[in-house]
């Protein structure tokens with residue numbers, strides 16, 4: 181596929197450059213500074229990219245790039261959610277602009293684009309319920325409104341998925357393009373965190389579920405690597421029809 185990668189200079193974006201190329205996708209990197217991207221990648225990797233400078237809050241530019249470059253899919257990693265409930269970041273504006281650009285391009289082409297967005301574990305449902313985990317631990321709340329926007333889209337406007345990891349850490353700081361991926365595979369599930377450890381503690385009034393969320397999500401069990409998540413998205417984009425279409429996706433390291 182030809183993939184528009186928005187946010188290629190970021191932690192996850194750089195690993196996506198590598199993973200997408202390893203999976204034989206063509207990559208159009210959309211960044212604020214091509215000089216910055218060039219400084220972060222080996223010349224041999226940078227040379228394999230089409231690089232376009234632009235701002236992710238510019239929906240018209242994103243739509244134009246998708247249509248002019250003939251992209252089949254997009255991955256957006258631009259913008260970072262604020263941690264505290266009262267924190268404000270650029271993410272909501274970026275998210276809306278990217279969504280509008282992708283939707284506009286799909287409508288003009290007459291076919292919705294495949295798109296991966298980033299959320300956080302807090303937008304996943306507490307297993308066995310339809311209550312978001314961020315109701316119990318209210319952090320990174322900006323992801324909630326982003327998911328709401330995606331779910332409110334009319335059918336056949338964007339073929340979207342939202343990857344919702346807990347903390348992602350780097351395996352390595354060097355960005356290479358191996359011919360085959362060697363990262364441990366993630367286990368994923370739609371809507372809830374996979375392999376949840378339930379506990380009788382959840383029955384304690386008021387504090388039960390927050391405690392179980394903290395026991396699961398705060399213990400490091402759901403920590404994954406940037407490379408694993410990049411690999412997950414790049415691999416999914418190889419399939420014609422994704423099993424993750426229209427859902428928020430929780431992940432855990434299969435080896436944990």
Ligand SMILES: NC(=O)c1ccc[n+]([C@@H]2O[C@H](COP(=O)([O-])OP(=O)(O)OC[C@H]3O[C@@H](n4cnc5c(N)ncnc54)[C@H](OP(=O)(O)O)[C@@H]3O)[C@@H](O)[C@H]2O)c1
Pocket residue numbers: 186187188189190191192193210211212213216234235236237257258259260261270271274298299300301344345346347348349
């Ligand atoms: N890291 C984690 O542990 C974690 C866990 C769960 C979810 N997430 C989510 O995953 C996403 C990616 O995280 P990350 O760690 O890769 O973030 P990051 O390293 O901070 O990267 C953010 C990227 O966004 C780009 N950006 C920001 N504003 C932009 C704009 N107006 N136009 C174009 N590009 C813009 C930055 O480009 P510049 O280089 O130009 O600044 C950078 O490439 C975020 O949405 C985050 O909330 C992260």
